[in-house]
Amino acid sequence: MAKSRKQYSPEFTFQVTLEVLKSDKPLSEIARPYDVHPVTVSNWKQQFIEKGAEVFGGKEEVKNYERRCRIWSTSSARKKWRLPC
Numbered sequence: 001m002a003k004s005r006k007q008y009s010p011e012f013t014f015q016v017t018l019e020v021l022k023s024d025k026p027l028s029e030i031a032r033p034y035d036v037h038p039v040t041v042s043n044w045k046q047q048f049i050e051k052g053a054e055v056f057g058g059k060e061e062v063k064n065y066e067r068r069c070r071i072w073s074t075s076s077a078r079k080k081w082r083l084p085c
Helices: 012-024 027-036 038-051 059-074 076-081
Strands: none
Touching: 012 027, 012 038, 027 038
């Protein structure tokens, strides 16, 4: 019989990830009391770092912001005023 895969709630995942980001402890020490494998916690952390901006604005909003930054960085107005993105 195959083992069923554990599923964690978004709240639980966020709680553990937040603890990882706030703490100086190794991942294994943080994961142990939650009974989660350290590799899983590492994956959650990486996902949060890569996609955290989407939490505050939808995926489309983030893409639009990045597109505006690219346009702005190549525009003559930026060059004229020497402003950062």
